[in-house]
Amino acid sequence: MSLSGETAELAAPLRAHSYAEPSMAGVGDYLALMKPRVMSLVVFTALVGLLVAPGHVHPVIGFTALLCIAIGAGASGALNMWYDADIDAVMTRTSRRPVPMGRVKPGEALAFGLTLSGFSVVTLGLLVNWAAAALLAFTIFFYAVVYTMWLKRSTPQNIVIGGAAGAIPPVIGWAAVTGSVSLESLVLFLIIFLWTPPHFWALALFKSDDYAKAGIPMMPNVAGQASTRRQIFAYALVLAPVGVAPWLLGYTTPFYGVAAMLLGLGFVWYAWKVLGMADDDRAMKPAKALFAYSLLYLFAIFAAYLADSVVERALAMGGA
Amino acid sequence: MIMVEEKLETVTLTERQRKAQRSRSIAIGVALAVLVVIFYIATIIKFGHNLGTM
Secondary structure (H helix, E strand, O other), X not given: OOOOOOOOEOOHHHHOOHHHOOOOOOHHHHHHHOOHHHHHHHHHHHHHHHHHOOOOOOHHHHHHHHHHHHHHHHHHHHHHHHHOHHHHOOOOOOXXXXXXXXXXXXXXXXXXXXXXXXXXXXXXXXXXXXXXXXXXXXXXXHHHHHHHHHHOOOOOOHHHHHHHHHHOHHHHHXXXXXXXXXXXXXXXXXXXXXXXXXXXXXXXHHOHHHHHHHOOOOHHHHOOHHHHHHHHHHHHHHHHHHHHHHHHOOOOOHHHHHHHHHHHHHHHHHHHHHHOOOOOOOOOHHHHHHHHHHHXXXXXXXXXXXXXXXXXXXXXXXXX | OOOOOOOOOOOEOOHHHHHXXXXXXXXXXXXXXXXXXXXXXXXXXXXXXXXXXX
């Protein structure tokens, strides 16, 4: 496979095997395989889990944990792009990814994903702890096998169940410090888990043609736009109070509680706008607005949690 | 002694493939160097206290 009709001159025995053709992939293509935007969200939520966890971890060990989580997330992305190359090629949003574009061969993407998976899990286990490593291994398996290979093409609940993979990173960050999982870390998991369906269904509403073309059973294509809008609103109603739960459970100060409440109300308001969208609305501005706001919501609520924890610890140290 | 002249069969890369290969080699080299440093420091931090008791 080559770009622009450019091929290397191969010796006769090598010409007989197309797999021997030299790779055209650059460093940027391999970085793209790791889905850097998804990775940044994973790293940020894992960082919050790591910093708010009780106990102390050496900064270098903490950095190593984050690096392993980032590489593990990148490995999941590479395995996803390897398996989904056929449907990525027909969707406008994903058609320019390295594998469907032919810049990275499927085998290269698979090898890259498997190597990074093994490396990130073993390194996390050896240098941080095996509880965090086990959680990372489970996350990679859940995203690459359970979500990508099974759920994504078979059920409209794909991103509901598959969302668990994206929700685990703060729990891994927490486990990197404590060596265990607690209710507080599971609340962080729950916030991302409940955030995922309205986030992706908002995207699926204005990209439904794309998903239909690829044959992916996203909620708007299976249950219809009206049902999806209702489900988005229902999830927003559940997410808003769960976002406040860390304060109600006594893990944070009222500062976080007020911030989470305002952010949750914003989420419900944007979801309400989506609920009121007309069936023949082609511009779908409310769905696009909710998609953009949902990204802001997740970043802001985790940033508020982190700020609350840091300030509380600083005050506690000052008072001690 | 009979000398047989054999032409070595090799792959001749295009300029673009050579550039891509070079950038990959540099990236792998940098990544390995960074990993060596991280592993060294992390090992000292993680297991260094055991050395003092030996």
